[in-house]
Amino acid sequence: MDTTAVNHLIASRRSVFPKQYNKVLVPDSIIHQMLENANWAPNHGHTEPWRFVVFTGTGLHRLADFFQSVYLGSVAPEHFLKGKYEKQRNNIMQSSHVIAILMKRQETEKIPEVEEVCAVACAVQNMLLTAAAYNIGCYWSTGGPTFKPEGKAFFNLDENDKLLGFLYVGNFDGDLPLGNRKPIVDKIRWER
Numbered sequence: 001m002d003t004t005a006v007n008h009l010i011a012s013r014r015s016v017f018p019k020q021y022n023k024v025l026v027p028d029s030i031i032h033q034m035l036e037n038a039n040w041a042p043n044h045g046h047t048e049p050w051r052f053v054v055f056t057g058t059g060l061h062r063l064a065d066f067f068q069s070v071y072l073g074s075v076a077p078e079h080f081l082k083g084k085y086e087k088q089r090n091n092i093m094q095s096s097h098v099i100a101i102l103m104k105r106q107e108t109e110k111i112p113e114v115e116e117v118c119a120v121a122c123a124v125q126n127m128l129l130t131a132a133a134y135n136i137g138c139y140w141s142t143g144g145p146t147f148k149p150e151g152k153a154f155f156n157l158d159e160n161d162k163l164l165g166f167l168y169v170g171n172f173d174g175d176l177p178l179g180n181r182k183p184i185v186d187k188i189r190w191e192r
């Protein structure tokens, strides 16, 4: 294992946002690899609660229509922001793929819900790291219809399932900025 490469991958991964995407399609083979790696995330009780819906091509239009209809339905006319309405569509159409991030709740509900959300987050991190390794831009958004009831119907979710956001994916040009984190030593206490 090239541990230097792994360490570098983790620290150099950056969120890359739709306005940075260059409209060059990401090959479906890379999307498949991201999803395959998501499937290897740890999870408690073999629930494997992550589910994904991949939008690309004309699917992006359907997703953009959905985002805009949810926004229209949730905002009073006097608070309607044309810029926000258009940005939701533009962010989606600027992307090569958008992947809806879903959590399928265990039937028995034996595993606490928070653990299922954690497992999905691990799966998403696997996707983010895979994209970074292929120099593909992506970021996890919890904007738009995330956490809104309309998401349940759109994605045919059951009452206890969750829509946890959207992974925007696209190619980009140029270099990414260095990340910024406060030192880990300030967030750890060792007990020996």
Ligand SMILES: Cc1cc2nc3c(=O)[nH]c(=O)nc-3n(C[C@H](O)[C@H](O)[C@H](O)COP(=O)(O)O)c2cc1C
Pocket: 013, 014, 015, 016, 139, 140, 141, 142, 143, 165, 179
């Ligand atoms: C659960 C989760 C939800 C996020 N939701 C949003 C979001 O709605 N909008 C946004 O701009 N960034 C969102 N982000 C991405 C963060 O902005 C980004 O990770 C943060 O700025 C750190 O930058 P980095 O990913 O380049 O290290 C989210 C990240 C996570 C983990």
